[in-house]
Amino acid sequence: MPQRVRKAVLPVAGLGTRFLPATKVIPKEMIPVIDKPVVQYAIEEARAAGIEEFIFVTADGKESIANHFSVHPVLESMLAEKKKFAELKIVQDTTLPSANLHMVKQHDPLGLGHAVWCAWQLIGDEPFAVILPDDMVLSGVPCLKQLIDAHAQVGGHVVAVENVARDQTNRYGILDVQSEDGRLAKAKGLVEKPDPAKAPSTLAIIGRYILDPIVFKELDKRTKGAGNEIQLTDALNRTIGAVPFHGLKFDGKRYDCGTRVGFIEANVAFGLAHPELVDRLRPIIERLLADTK
Numbered sequence: 498m499p500q501r502v503r504k505a506v507l508p509v510a511g512l513g514t515r516f517l518p519a520t521k522v523i524p525k526e527m528i529p530v531i532d533k534p535v536v537q538y539a540i541e542e543a544r545a546a547g548i549e550e551f552i553f554v555t556a557d558g559k560e561s562i563a564n565h566f567s568v569h570p571v572l573e574s575m576l577a578e579k580k581k582f583a584e585l586k587i588v589q590d591t592t593l594p595s596a597n598l599h600m601v602k603q604h605d606p607l608g609l610g611h612a613v614w615c616a617w618q619l620i621g622d623e624p625f626a627v628i629l630p631d632d633m634v635l636s637g638v639p640c641l642k643q644l645i646d647a648h649a650q651v652g653g654h655v656v657a658v659e660n661v662a663r664d665q666t667n668r669y670g671i672l673d674v675q676s677e678d679g680r681l682a683k684a685k686g687l688v689e690k691p692d693p694a695k696a697p698s699t700l701a702i703i704g705r706y707i708l709d710p711i712v713f714k715e716l717d718k719r720t721k722g723a724g725n726e727i728q729l730t731d732a733l734n735r736t737i738g739a740v741p742f743h744g745l746k747f748d749g750k751r752y753d754c755g756t757r758v759g760f761i762e763a764n765v766a767f768g769l770a771h772p773e774l775v776d777r778l779r780p781i782i783e784r785l786l787a788d789t790k
């Protein structure tokens with residue numbers, strides 16, 4: 498029986514260049530979808546999946562992320578004084594116990610693989626989750642919970658995958674599939690950002706992973722890959738054979754908030770899924786569509 502997954506790494510040290518000028522001062526993970534910063538959705542998903550410890554890999558200028566999940570005594574006492582108890586609960590619900598919240602700095606953005614490597618000491622020798630907050634997933638069962646349940650069955654590495662258009666393979670880590678069993682695809686290899694013509698499949702890894710700690714030994718070699726960055730996909734590829742590797746075709750819809758269109762799409766989709774907003778939003782969206790015809 499594989500060890501239980503208790504810890505999650507959230508790499509948030511990237512520069513967010515595709516979202517400038519919004520990200521000049523505000524970390525892209527703090528930009529809200531509806532009324533919550535993108536990173537809060539990731540934490541809520543992780544908590545709902547049973548994660549207890551959260552490790553942010555951060556960079557200079559990202560202090561607001563830690564502040565968002567810490568106690569805010571001044572705001573809380575002001576809300577209590579004004580008897581704004583619903584708002585007080587919203588604020589308190591964002592707080593993570595400080596013993597369960599860890600920050601580690603990635604001094605140079607050397608790539609996602611390097612960001613994950615930065616969390617090695619805090620993870621130790623147990624399976625762990627990696628969540629890229631700018632991939633948001635709308636689903637019944639939280640995407641990370643689906644991965645953890647699959648990991649309890651098959652162990653090793655289990656990553657969330659979805660089929661992408663072939664002309665998009667050069668944006669993702671792509672699976673070379675050995676066999677498929679329902680929603681699980683067993684991989685015999687992985688390629689980071691392959692040219693569409695050379696991609697071994699169209700099954701792309703999205704920003705949710707359950708990883709065996711064996712990956713740290715590979716990341717420690719600091720081998721550079723696509724874009725001259727230390728790629729997580731490459732390190733995972735080198736561990737295939739030593740531990741099983743499965744992609745899970747998760748149940749849900751993913752929105753890539755790292756791009757402008759994906760971010761707008763996420764706001765509309767989460768708005769339409771919001772019980773207090775949907776009835777007011779739907780006619781507005783229909784009217785806007787009619788106006789632009």
Ligand code: UTP
Pocket residue numbers: 508509510511512513514515516554603605606607608609611612629630631755
């Ligand atoms: P992205 O490439 O999507 O994020 O990395 P980015 O670099 O912030 O965005 P652009 O391309 O400049 O617009 C995927 C995830 O990996 C993290 C990012 O913060 C993001 O969550 N990351 C990436 C790091 O933490 N460190 C890195 O060196 C690279």
